[in-house]
Amino acid sequence: MSKIGNPLCAAVLLAFVVMSLTLLVNNWHSKDRDAKFTKENLDADLAVQRSLLVYELNERRKEILPFLILSENERVWEESEHISGDPSTKSKRMNGNSENAAVSEGSIPYSGEIGCNELVEMRAVDVLGSGYTKLVVKVLLSEGQPVALKFVNDQGADMGRCLEEFKDPEGCHELVSYKLKKEILLLQKLKHRNIIKLQGHCEEEGGGGGGGRRITAILEQGSPLQMIQLLQSPWEERFRVCLGLARLLHYLSVSPLGSVVLLDFQPRQFVLVSGELKLTDLDDASVKEPECRSDQDCVLQFPLRSFNLSCSPQGLCEGHNERRNLYNAYRYFFTYLLPHQAPSALTHLVERIMNSTGELQAGINKTLEAFEEVLQLYQSGPHLVNLPPALLRDYSVMRGVRTSGDVGYRCWGSYSHQGCLLSVQSPREAALLCSSQSHCTSFSLSQQKTWTGRPLASFRTGFSHLVPDETSEVYLRKSKASGATV
Structure with a gap:
């Protein structure tokens, strides 16, 4: 039996070894195929993510490109006017530089009194605010001048969402920076006592945790608007805020850029500077009226109200931007600040403003006229002439x-x-x-x-x-x- 069993056991053992090796080889090939398949999928996913990020970056560039060209045109016009009085020279230089601006990486033309050099010896004092996109810090410059610095919030929600989707720190920083770029460009164009003053800006290498360029807006310092405190302030101060808002909206309706609408109209978009209301966030502003084919396309919708507007022959919803701003001013500011404790002799005028803006019965021109009338009467005090x-x-x-x-x-x-x-x-x-x-x-x-x-x-x-x-x-x-x- 032993002579017969030994060859049989050897054959069985050999078959087992062959099967084991076969399974091992097949398993290795399977893992190799899976690894190649996984790598190909990852490469494909990264390619898709990169293409989507590039698309988003291009869309942001398109959004601010008109402002960049406008800024470059104005700068070249000023330079050429200083150098030469020849109109043809001005035109040639202006057009040539416009093309350069259009193909640039979106660098912001410098304007203002303060730049990167003035920030070298600054001293941070306090954090004034932080949001989805930006962080605002109060600093003292070397000579003691207080300013507010606004830059990309690398820990903000916008950056977090971008990193989660694209896994590209440098690209995400560039993408999120476009909101701040747009804001700086708008602040260069929109000059009004109720818009925060742009003191300058700084654009330098080394931002975003992954290289790239860091952009900082340098603004006059304001205090965040605290509605609870404002509600407890004297009526005259509350009226001042509402009057400043009316003046601002009138300016935005006829600004150098056209009719400007504030898409994210909230009290947090404003600050107080020595009691004066000032708009400080413009990254969600738009200068385009909605396009339409008929009046049915021009319904101005709010959470509790809607208003019907007209579609112009040019295919735009007439007065959309102005009316949207005005009704938001009514529901976020006028409703809370204007009527309470108004002087009894002016109550009827205040009620007229409230009714007009709450029903959008008039535009910003008539609304501002009504505010100015209240101010004139309040200052002159004709209702007090008959006091004994x-x-x-x-x-x-x-x-x-x-x-x-x-x-x-x-x-x-x-x-x-x-x-x-x-x-x-x-x-x-x-x-x-x-x-x-x-x-x-x-x-x-x-x-x-x-x-x-x-x-x-x-x-x-x-x-x-x-x-x-x-x-x-x-x-x-x-x-x-x-x-x-x-």
Whole structure:
């Protein structure tokens, strides 16, 4: 048996080895095919992703190209006008440089007083805000000048989405940067007291974590708009914000670029600079009216309202940009800031503005006229002309002095959180306000005035003594004399 079994066992063992080797070889070939297939798929996916990213970059370039050409034309025109008075020379240079601008990588023509050199010794102070695309930081330049720097937020949602989709840090930084480029170009073109001032910009190598160019906008410094605080401020300050917005929208309707619409119209797009409202985010602005074939294509849609507009013979929705801006101003600003505590004599005018803008009964021209009328009446105070002169007879006036050791009280709409400081048109209006409050014993006027030119009156329940001050005068209510001494 052993002689027969040994060859049989050898044959079985040999067959097992052959099968094992066959399976091993087949498995290796299978893995090799899978690896090649996976690599080919990855290469194909990367190629598709790259082509999509290139497409997105080209679309962004097309979006800002008209502004780049316009900027280059203006720059060359200024240079040629300075060098030569020959119109033909100006035209040739302007056209040649326009072509160069069109094929460039989108570098922004320099304008402004501050550039990269001025940022070398800057000192960061605070983060003013961050969003999906951009980060805004307050810095002090070497000479102590405060400015706001706006640059791409590498940790923002826009960058995160791009990296997740394209896996290309340098390409994504370039893609996200186009919003900031567009904003800088628009700020170079749009000049208005209610648009943030572009102080300059810096464009240099080394941004985005993967090389590329880093772009920084250098802006005048503003404070983020805090609606809750604004709601608690005096009516005059709230009216100032609404008036500034109306003036801004009028300018945008007839700007050098045409009618500009703010597609992302939110309070966060604005800041306050010394109490003046200023638009600071323009990357979502558009200068194109929607195209149409009939009036049915021109429905202006909002969450709770819709408005029908007309389709012009040129195939554009007439007044779309202006009306969209105006209704957004109504629902985000006017509704909350304008009616509350408006002077009783001006209430009917304020209500007229609210009704007109809330129903889009008029355009921005009529709306701005109504705002300017309210301002004129508020400053001149014709509704206070008939106040009885006898109001001041109840007060003893002491000029050239101010109070010290005040015992104050708080009142609604005060310019001071520590006391009652109100805007008045005249001493008679201040006397009327003091007489209407049983705990008011005196008020004083100084040279301090509001943005409308109206003086500020400080009301109090008492004070300890008076001190010399040539710029101040104190009105002491006779029936509430405090016995204060000079």
